[in-house]
Amino acid sequence: MALGSAPPPPRTDAESHAPPPASAGSTARFRMPGAQDLTASLVVFVFALPFSLGIALASGAPLTAGLVAAAVGGITAGLLGGTPLQVTGPSAALTVITAELITRYGWQATCGITLAAGLLQFLFGALRMARSALAVSPAVVHGMLAGVGITIAIAQFHVVLGGSPQGSALANLSALPAQLSGPHPPALAVGLLAIAVLGGWPRLHRLPGSAGRIGALLGRVPAALVAVAAGTALAMAFDFRLARVELAGWGEHDLATLPHGSLLALLGVTLTVTAVGSVESLLCAVAVDRQSGRPGDLNRELRGQGLANLLSGALGGLPVAGGAIRSSANIQAGARSRRAAVLQGCWVLLAAVALTGGLRRIPLAALAALVMVVGIQMVSAAHIRRVHRHREFAVYLATVLGVVLLGVPLGVAAGAAMTALLALYRLSRAHIDLIDYQDGSYELRTHGPLTFLAVPRLTGALASIPLGTAVTIRHDGAFLDHSAYGALRSWRSERVAQGDQVVMLTDRHDEPVLDPDGTVGSAEGSRPHRCRAWTPWVGHHCIDQEDDPHGRLLNGVRGFQAYTAPLVRPELARLAREGQTPSQLFLTCADSRLVTSMITSSGPGDLFTVRNVGNLVPAPHEPGAADDSVAAAVQYAVDVLGVGSITVCGHSECGAMKALLDGVHEQPGRPTPLARWLRNGRGSLARLARVPAEFTDRPVADRVEQLCITNVVQQLDQLMTNPTVERRVLDGSLRLIGMYFDFATAQTYVLDQATGRFTAVIGTREIASAA
Secondary structure, eight states, X not given: OOTTSOOOOXXXXXXXXXXXXXXXXXXXXXXXXXXXXXXXXXXXXXHHHHHHHHHHHHHTSOHHHHHHHHHHIIIIIHHXXXXXXXXXXXXXXXXXXXXXXXXXXXXXXHHHHHHHHHHHHHHHHHTTOHHHHTOSOHHHHHHHHHHHHHHHHHHHHHHHTTSOOOSSHHHHHHHHHHHHHSOOHHHHHHHHHHHHHHHHGGGGGGSSHHHHHHHHHHTTSOHHHHHHHHHHHHHHHTTOOXXXXXXXXXXXXXXXXXXXXXXXXXXXXXXXXXXXXHHHHHHHHHHHHHHHTOOOOHHHHHHHHHHHHHHHHHTTOOXXXXXXXXXXXXXXXXXXXXHHHHHHHHHHHHHHHHOHHHHTTSBHHHHHHHHHHHHHHTSOHHHHHHHHHTTOHHHHHHHHHHHHHHOHHHHHHHHHXXXXXXXXXXXXXXXXXXXXXXXXXXXXXXESOBOGGGHHHHHHHHHTSOSSOEXXXXXXXXXXXXXXXXXXXXXXHHHHHTTOEEEEEETTBSSOSBOTTOOBOOOSSSOOOOOOTTGGGSSOHHHHTOSOHHHHHHHHHHHXXXXXXXXXXXHHHHHHHHOOOOSEEEEEEOXXXXXXXXXXXXOTTTEEEEEETTSOOOOTTOTTTOOHHHHHHHHIIIIIIOOSEEEEEEETTOHHHHHHHTTGGGOSSSOOHHHHHHGGGHHHHHHHHHSOOEESSSOOSSHHHHHHHHHHHHHHHHHTTSHHHHHHHHTTSOEEEEXXXXXXXXXXXXXXTTTTEEEEOOOHHHHHHHO
């Protein structure tokens, strides 16, 4: 089990003996769906039906086109695609592009463009070019999706207010004040109700007590269906006069025709639909493969998406792509094979034929609210944090603004241009420092890629070094292009010829990197990383890209020996002579994200640390779950080392607490070592039911967080069952401290013994500012 994440549910006997699902490349015939696939198909269907209508509404297409796309995409890509659990349907990312195509060429010609894009996708898949479609900066992709989401949300907000969207995001923004000054009350009421349901329905399980259990059961029904149903019920109950779904008879449904216009322009828009649909589908396929743990075939997936778009366009449907929301719902509902996606498409097809009367009762404001919320969700805070961490926010922002102001093709082009400019800037961003040691020796340190753009500064620094000196040139091992290499080699040759000593080193190894004839040397063995002390956990690419975990660890050790060991060696030598005298026992979780020395600003010899899964202190009376290792460590710290305090520190998103709530410790049959260990947390579950812990200045985020802080209080109580601890606490020589660390906000909380609540720790800078 990966610490910090919930463990997978135990496999039942039926699952253990079930035949494995067909692989992505399987040609086995389509079998009847099992119960899990049937359930998953119904769950996805009740979301996909209103969503497909909403995407058609946002695109300005006939609403029947959304149903055609959902049915054709689910069945065709489900049968022929390379990612069995991915569900294909109308694409939110293509909404803005489709609306522009309809405005420029008309609906039937847009269907012809969709058909042509499907042919291109199939061709690219046949040529095994799927991986090439992923060679796009994630910042550009996420920026494009965010820009499309903003554009959709602004446009559909007009419909929620009872108006009609304009032709562009700028026009929608400029018309918004007038629309806000005179909204249509019935439409606004329906839209607000739908938005409230979409926001509140997934949170019903957080209600206290039995209401939370009922909410968890109700939460299995997709919020999209409930929101649209609630809006429809409200409109029917009060007999609101509202614009409703207009489904034309299937006899009036339009099919694809050939588009007319400039061949170059048509080729451009077809490539745009192909590129956006392919990237969205393949990125979703990669995420689905990772979530399901099953390898897929991206080239087959691209061919399946191409055939789905070909048929959808030919039959008068919207362009389709793999959908993250649909696919995630499919997996979470227990889908086992591609039959779930296919069956979902069949349900949509059946509804399109048999339920048209009921669908015509849906107010457009309810569908618009659904699509508006989906558009807002496309602006992902997680994506923003990720691109900011990788220093690509400028690319993300340029793409977002470009898509909103100029449209998707020009917006993506703006993001790509910003990517190129940023790469050029980074290539030219070399730091060159010259150090004069005042003893006749100089050291020239360079950091970053040395390219032709840095040669003027490099040669200027070299020229300032006087003759008759010993020179060490130390490069950090980053990229060195031919012009920079030539400048260094030429300068060195001149100085060596004049009798100077010139040594060239890299931070990778302290050996000369240029031998006397100017050839580049190389070190034996694996390449150590170049990161200093704490950089491995901040955008640490050179370690993350190592294939061998042992090599990664060994490279980290090499880095410590090269840079950190010389700094701490005197202090460690003192500790070796005098022995350890820690002042505290720090008991915390084994979660890799929790760095005790970082959050306590401690160093060698300060903390006697005990780590285990869930920061648990086994109680001696716990049947079948007691463990002496923690008690031994506590006894050694209290009796031998004489620590003055014991801190129990929990943390947010604890995988052990999630496992306790999921009942992993009570699984039937012979318990696993993990299940036996987690039984030490049953007291925390009992306390959660009786007197859950709280924060002083904020509510708990969810039930998992409440168990995390309640567990800290419970473990402090279980520490008091240790006779040694109890004696020292009662005589005042030992203090017990409860602590909680929230990863998302990097905030530490300490238990206030007087109130029983956790209070945020104020930083020294905040204290100084308050003073």
